[in-house]
Amino acid sequence: MSGFDLGSILKSLFARDGKSLGHVWIPDGHVVDANNQPVEFPKSYAVEDAYVMISLAEMFLKRTRVLWREFYPVVHSFITYGNPQAPLTVGTVAGPGQLKDIGTANLDKVIPLAFPLAGPIVYDGQNIEALLGLYAVPAKDGAAILINTLSQLSSIVPQLAAATQVAGVLKTGTEQMLGIDGTQLKLGLHNSFFPPTGGQGFIARPGFAVAVSKAANEVDANQLWVVNGRLKVGRNPVSAQAPEEFDYMLIQFYAGPPRVNIWGTIPSLADHTPAFENALKADAADRKTAVNLAFSVFEAELAKSRDLTKSDKGAVRALVAQNLKDRVAALEKGSLFELKSGGTETVEAEDPTAFRPFKIGLPEGQWPQRAAGLPIW
Secondary structure (H helix, E strand, C coil): CCCCCHHHHHHHHHCCCCCCEEEEECCCCCEECCCCCECCCCCCCCCCCCEEEEEEEEEECCCCEECCEEEEEEEEEEEEECCCCCCEEEEEEECCCCHHHHCCCCHHHCCCEEEEEEEEEECCCCCEEEEEEEEEEEHHHHHHHHHHHHHHHHHHCCCHHHHHHHHHHHHHHHHHHHCCCCCEEEEEEEEEEECCCCCCCCECCCEEEEEEEEEHHHCCHHHEEEECCEEEECCCCCCCECCCCCCEEEEEEEECCCCHHHHHHCHHHHCCHHHHHHHHCCCCCCHHHHHHHHHHHHHHHHHHCCCCCHHHHHHHHHHHHHHHHHHHHHHHHCCCEEEEECCCEEEEEECCCCCCHHHCCCCCCCCCCCCCCCCCC
16 A cells, blocks of 8 residues: 555654744834834833833634634733842733623634733833743633623722732633633743843844744744734735734733823822822921921832833922922912913812822923932922
8 A cells, every 4th residue: 555654653643743833023124014114113121211011912723613612712821020039920811801792602703902911011121021821712611701700800900909809810710711621722932031131032122922833943034024913924014914824822012101190090109199288288387398208208119119110200200399399389379279281271270288199280392300319499
């Protein structure tokens, strides 16, 4: 019988050779916008002065139906960062969300794009470790668990103090989902993204990385494109097509916007509002001393914060110091304090002792900076 190789057949039944799967950083110049114009990225993140944002730009399962069972993609990720001696980890489950609104049928028809995985993370120059798994989850079996998980989260997420409770719900829901009969790990990725001088491999910088269920020697980085946030394969971005012959995860690293306008939502900083108000209400003879003291305590907390970059901290120091100084001047004049928008337009007036972080307007143009340790007067 020509072509019949019993040895090869037996070997295939009892053994399988491993293969190195493809994991590629999308080359510079291969990320284009909707008009096929190249998108420029910085070569690295500025240490202590950039917010790292990580998202799952796209995930895809080659096979969404086997016999009578339908599957949809879910990515379970762990992003670890910070001091190697005391690292922080963010766990996320990325899959069809808001299931109560879209129903539980045909979940494979949901287009899974741009799931936030971690961030904003103030880049500290340490490695960022990513562990991601792409799972094929049976649609009907997994829907109920995800609905239950989302329902529990919707009732506790507004409570800032419930972080551990949120983590517990995610952990339990994920364990239940991954324990469903038929759930399969289709593709896994475990990699560290290094600082520019930190080692061989991918550099922590804005851009895209892709993991594919295809042998590494079969993946040609020059054929990979990201067009308007989606993976394409071809000779150029115009003729390139969305890949359908392998499973893949497309991960995006990008820089988050400044957070000066939301510093008041950070609990450790917002908690100083009562101290500022008490200082402003002090007797006229003691008021400046009391405000200086409250501001120095606030500065110490601001310096410890891991939620703001160095430049954002400088801007917050400047804006808060000027706001307090203006309030004291209004108290000395016996007038109302004018709240301004954009540095020019007066929108309302209020009691000078009513310090409110969210009402501090941001000036137009470049934000002011203030060095640490300076008294207001």
